[in-house]
Amino acid sequence: MLMKTIARSPRIVDGSRSVHPKGHFPVAALMLVGVLPLLPVLLAIVDGRSGFRLVMLSLAVYAGTLAVALVVRARSLRERLVRISTIGPLRFTPSGGARAVLWLVPTVGVLPAVVNLLVQTLELPTMGGRLLEWGPYVLGLVSLVGLGRELLSLRTPLGLVLDRRGLHGVRGASSFDVPWEEIGAVDLVGPHGPKLTVSIAGRTPAIIDAYHLGSDPAAVAAVITLFRDAPDRRQALTDGITAMRAVEQSLAPGSATT
Secondary structure: OOOOOOEEEEOOOOOOOOEEOOOOOOOHHHHHHOOOOOOHHHHHHOOOHHHOOOOHHHHHHHHHHHHHHHHHHHHHOOOOOOEEEEOOEEEEEEOOHHHHHHHHHHHHHHHHHHHHHHHHHOOOOOOOOOHHHHHHHHHHHHHHHHOOOOHOOOOOOEEEEOOOOEEEEEEEEEEEEEEEHHHHEEEOOOOOOOOEEEEOOOOOEEEOHOOOOOOOHHHHHHHHHHHHHHHHHHHHHHHHHHHHHHHHHHHOOOOOOO
């Protein structure tokens, strides 16, 4: 079943700490990445060899996909933004677009290898050299490994789930399954884009990238701390939207705490 999400910006944190690397939206980096697809396109235009053109155009498609993915990833986060699932327990989760590009980039990354194989099989005219001969295959292999990693990660619940038992999920390079009784300090680490850090009894602290949360990690830290310190409130976690309303009432500036 397709997971539906809702984005909201509750005032439970002041939003003074940026969610982006080095404290600001990476405009310059995104512009640089956006220019990359132009290079193979220009090479394909000036070189008349059909095989070379096909390989360059496939690399341009991949570079363009990568640029789009980075823009989607960067725009998926915003200060004070909280993105949660509309179904089930409280779940901080990436946007649909951010989830889609995780699959799209490695899938498109296989394209240059397929095109290169076709060019070599049909003996179409192309440029010699090991880089052009083997580079697309290396990219294809790395992309297949990325796809395999995403498939294996499906065993882990998407995003960070808070329920009456504790914290679960995440994906990517790590998974999370910790009861409330083992959760200690919850804080942020940086400065290259704040990440959520959770101290766990008897283990090394867990560090979670903001992109796995789809939310401002400062807001997530405040929510986790509230339910860690108030076991009687955890029954609200069975419904994510209800839980966030309770959090806003408890943590918003000027609200009365109980």
